[in-house]
Amino acid sequence: MTSIKGKITIGQRNRLQYIILGLLNQQPQTGYDLAKAFENEIGEFWQAQHSQIYPMLKRLEAAGEITHEDTVAGEKLAKKQYTLTPTGREKLVAWVSQPSPELTPNKDEFILKLYFIKKADDPRIQPMLREQYQLHQAQLQHLQQRRETVFADRATIDQAYGHYLILDHAIERETHYVEWLAQYLKK
Amino acid sequence: MTSIKGKITIGQRNRLQYIILGLLNQQPQTGYDLAKAFENEIGEFWQAQHSQIYPMLKRLEAAGEITHEDTVAGEKLAKKQYTLTPTGREKLVAWVSQPSPELTPNKDEFILKLYFIKKADDPRIQPMLREQYQLHQAQLQHLQQRRETVFADRATIDQAYGHYLILDHAIERETHYVEWLAQYLKK
DNA sequence: GTACCCATGTAAAGTGTTACATGATTAC
DNA sequence: GTAATCATGTAACACTTTACATGGGTAC
Numbered sequence: 001m002t003s004i005k006g007k008i009t010i011g012q013r014n015r016l017q018y019i020i021l022g023l024l025n026q027q028p029q030t031g032y033d034l035a036k037a038f039e040n041e042i043g044e045f046w047q048a049q050h051s052q053i054y055p056m057l058k059r060l061e062a063a064g065e066i067t068h069e070d071t072v073a074g075e076k077l078a079k080k081q082y083t084l085t086p087t088g089r090e091k092l093v094a095w096v097s098q099p100s101p102e103l104t105p106n107k108d109e110f111i112l113k114l115y116f117i118k119k120a121d122d123p124r125i126q127p128m129l130r131e132q133y134q135l136h137q138a139q140l141q142h143l144q145q146r147r148e149t150v151f152a153d154r155a156t157i158d159q160a161y162g163h164y165l166i167l168d169h170a171i172e173r174e175t176h177y178v179e180w181l182a183q184y185l186k187k
Numbered sequence: 188m189t190s191i192k193g194k195i196t197i198g199q200r201n202r203l204q205y206i207i208l209g210l211l212n213q214q215p216q217t218g219y220d221l222a223k224a225f226e227n228e229i230g231e232f233w234q235a236q237h238s239q240i241y242p243m244l245k246r247l248e249a250a251g252e253i254t255h256e257d258t259v260a261g262e263k264l265a266k267k268q269y270t271l272t273p274t275g276r277e278k279l280v281a282w283v284s285q286p287s288p289e290l291t292p293n294k295d296e297f298i299l300k301l302y303f304i305k306k307a308d309d310p311r312i313q314p315m316l317r318e319q320y321q322l323h324q325a326q327l328q329h330l331q332q333r334r335e336t337v338f339a340d341r342a343t344i345d346q347a348y349g350h351y352l353i354l355d356h357a358i359e360r361e362t363h364y365v366e367w368l369a370q371y372l373k374k
Numbered sequence: 375g376t377a378c379c380c381a382t383g384t385a386a387a388g389t390g391t392t393a394c395a396t397g398a399t400t401a402c
Numbered sequence: 403g404t405a406a407t408c409a410t411g412t413a414a415c416a417c418t419t420t421a422c423a424t425g426g427g428t429a430c
Contacts, residue, residue: 022303
């Protein structure tokens with residue numbers, strides 16, 4: 001499965017910073033909030049732990065791309081609410097406007113295991129397919145339910161069109177993954 | 188897009204070693220050959236550079252899971268042909284037989300950029316979709332051509348069933364990705 | 375003879391995960 | 403009161419990429 005010109009590459013280009021800028025552009029947030037967003041909103045397409053987020057926030061602030069405001073919740077729980085600066089917003093816009101001419105390898109351990117099984121009648125194949133079927137079926141249902149709740153009001157689609165698109169994309173992807181698995185499960 | 192139980196994880200489990208064992212199980216090879224395989228055979232699902240492969244081969248050999256034989260091509264070009272030991276084969280089988288109960292986040296920079304565009308009529312959307320359409324269309328054609336050449340003889344399917352499956356999977360994935368893009372390109 | 379591929383390796387730097395650490399708030 | 407969640411941070415380690423480095427073989 002050669003890439004077109006051997007140019008599949010990820011990492012080493014600090015995409016995390018842009019994603020954080022993008023999330024902060026949607027609304028000022030704390031590092032904790034960002035960590036949640038990486039679990040809930042965009043976990044299908046990128047992940048980052050808080051241990052990666054907090055240092056990055058400091059870097060971005062030192063670079064003048066974001067600022068923070070200290071707030072206190074309740075008696076004395078300290079929070080840092082981060083906001084984009086004009087510089088940060090410029091950088092975000094520049095990133096979004098740049099072409100993305102690279103295919104990303106989708107690391108998939110299950111698929112690789114399949115690759116190493118040679119014979120079509122190997123008894124390990126069916127249980128493996130079943131396991132993945134359950135996994136992806138559950139994920140698909142989860143995503144569908146999410147779309148129903150987040151976009152219950154059709155009017156929100158136009159206000160968060162990108163969000164709608166990527167949720168739709170994720171649902172399509174899982175749908176066809178499940179279909180593909182089902183196709184080979186029958187046999 | 189929450190994962191089912193916040194359990195999407197990759198890395199830190201040294202999958203590379205298993206993939207190398209799997210590749211060597213198919214046939215004894217050099218590190219150079221392995222690097223090519225990561226570009227051509229399984230590049231859709233995993234990647235590794237030679238700078239990662241050579242040290243890993245040493246580790247695997249030190250662990251007694253592979254051995255090498257020095258050969259010379261031509262006058263004096265040194266090659267190391269690596270082979271699985273019984274221990275290595277056991278470890279490979281154990282890995283393949285283990286469940287793979289985790290969803291992998293498919294990092295996709297383009298999709299993330301979309302996420303940060305809020306309005307459906309943003310003029311950046313259409314050119315972005317067009318760019319991705321061309322990219323994935325080309326990749327799809329490449330994969331289809333690959334299937335035609337590798338599995339021209341239908342009999343090879345049963346001898347390399349896993350290979351057939353993952354190529355089929357990659358083709359399905361690209362097909363639906365292209366369809367998804369086309370759907371939103373029309374509008 | 376030169377460009378391109380074969381072949382192997384190391385070094386440096388960046389990215390990402392897991393573990394360590396601490397403390398406040400809320401719901402039961 | 404206690405468990406779960408909110409909130410922030412650092413340290414150690416593992417993984418990955420890019421760059422540095424060297425030399426042989428083949429086709430033109």
